[in-house]
Amino acid sequence: MLKYLVPLLAFLVLAVFLAVGLGLNPRDIPSPLIGKPAPQFSAPTLHDPTENFSPAVLKGQVWLFNVWASWCVSCRGEHPLLNKLKRQKSVPIVGLNYKDDPEAAKNWLNLLGNPYTVSVMDQEGRIGIDFGVYGVPETFVIDKQGRIRHKLTGPLSPEFIESVLLPLVSQLQAEPQ
Amino acid sequence: MKHFLLTILWLPLMAMAAIESRQFDTPEQQAVYESLTNELRCLVCQNQTIADSNAELAGDLRRQVYEMLEQGRSRDEIVQFMTDRYGDFVLYNPPLKTQTLLLWWGPGLFLLAGIGAAVWVIRRKKSVTRPETDPAQTEKLAQIRRLMDTGEQS
Numbered sequence: 293m294l295k296y297l298v299p300l301l302a303f304l305v306l307a308v309f310l311a312v313g314l315g316l317n318p319r320d321i322p323s324p325l326i327g328k329p330a331p332q333f334s335a336p337t338l339h340d341p342t343e344n345f346s347p348a349v350l351k352g353q354v355w356l357f358n359v360w361a362s363w364c365v366s367c368r369g370e371h372p373l374l375n376k377l378k379r380q381k382s383v384p385i386v387g388l389n390y391k392d393d394p395e396a397a398k399n400w401l402n403l404l405g406n407p408y409t410v411s412v413m414d415q416e417g418r419i420g421i422d423f424g425v426y427g428v429p430e431t432f433v434i435d436k437q438g439r440i441r442h443k444l445t446g447p448l449s450p451e452f453i454e455s456v457l458l459p460l461v462s463q464l465q466a467e468p469q
Numbered sequence: 470m471k472h473f474l475l476t477i478l479w480l481p482l483m484a485m486a487a488i489e490s491r492q493f494d495t496p497e498q499q500a501v502y503e504s505l506t507n508e509l510r511c512l513v514c515q516n517q518t519i520a521d522s523n524a525e526l527a528g529d530l531r532r533q534v535y536e537m538l539e540q541g542r543s544r545d546e547i548v549q550f551m552t553d554r555y556g557d558f559v560l561y562n563p564p565l566k567t568q569t570l571l572l573w574w575g576p577g578l579f580l581l582a583g584i585g586a587a588v589w590v591i592r593r594k595k596s597v598t599r600p601e602t603d604p605a606q607t608e609k610l611a612q613i614r615r616l617m618d619t620g621e622q623s
Contacts, residue, residue, distance in 0.1 A: 318515060324556040391525060417529045424554040426512035426526055 323424055323443045330357070330432065330440050331422035338389050338397055338411040345412050347386065347438065354464045356385045357432040358408070359420065361392040362400040364428045370447035374407035377453070383461045387411035390420050390428055433457070435464045489528075491535050498538045505534050505544060508561050509551060518561060 325331075334346040347357075358374060360367040374385060387408035389397045394413060401411075414420055423432065426445070433442040442460055444452065493499040506520035513524040519531055530551070537547050551559045563569050 321512065321558045322556060324553060417525070421529060421533060421554060424556075426555065 319427055319445055321426075321445070323440075325424055325440045326443060328440060330434050330438050331419070333412075333419045333422065335412040335414060335419060338387075338394060338401075338413050341394070341413065345386075345410050347434070350384070350386070350434075351438055352436050352469055354383055354436060354461055355409075355434050356383055356461075357388060357423070357434055358385055359388045359390050359423070359425050359428050359430040360411075361390045361428055362396040363392065364390075366447040367429045368404070370429055370449075371404050371407070373448045373450065373453060375405045378407040382458065383465075384409040388419060388423075388425075389413050390425065391415060391417045431457075433460055433464070436467060436469050489531070493538070501544050502534060502538055505547060506531055509534070510559050510561055512555060512559065 330347060332346065332348065334344045337343050337345050347355075356377075360371075377383065377385060385408050387410070389411045391414065394415075397411070397413075401408075412419070417425075423430075429447055431444045431448060432440050435441050441464060442456070444457075448457070491499075491502065493502065503520075507518050509519045509530060511517045511519045511522035511524055511527040511530070513526045514522050517524075517527070519527040519534075521527075533550075534547055537550065542550075548560070557563045557566075557569070563572065565573055
């Protein structure tokens, strides 16, 4: 009896581990930046490169930081959702135009709509490294004190926006400054 | 055909050309650069180091390592810079922490479990092959011996 039970148990344990492993998303790497102040930067804006933008001006507000590029296919997928967020006026969205050609990026926004309060250019990917960006698109939620409170790697989904993003944003907006 | 095959032999060299060459002030810096880029994980293609990978991010991280070395930053400072942004996952050689205990000691635990199982199986086998330790068997054995001693008389 034991002779058959032991291999069966071993198989079941292995099967459970493999099943859990299949369900995990290897792209979902916990960011060490959660709860830490968002990295500071000052970078030229996409629409007027003579003007610099720094996130310090958003202190006191909850905002989203969305990393996008015109070459990024999944960004196209999440774009209508960002446009919808903009129409709802629930939270300002700052775009980081990551390793992109400014002309292509501007055309992209003209074609698909511009959900961003402002987009800053990061042609060399240096701001991206400071934010630990590795898979465009990425979305960060930043609180009134300028701390990163959530990070999503990969495209936004309607479920994520409804069940995670919007509740978190209203919770953070209710926090004292 | 022979020429064709000889040409194909050159192809791997073309692949290497994608990795940029760097000039360093000292051979020590060169050595740190080589070892660091072979120890940092490319987060885009997760099973490659940034030295192996042709992903854009890997190129950016190599540039970052190079620039920090040029600024005279130490190896530890660069590793800290990377883990501050990308977490321990960026290291192919993760530090020993409570979260990584299983990672470090897991193989040892599996080895111990294997040795334990082997010892258990061997002991059980031994007890089966020695019937004289079993009281029920000793009676039978004695009977057999008696029969053999008395020969074919019965």
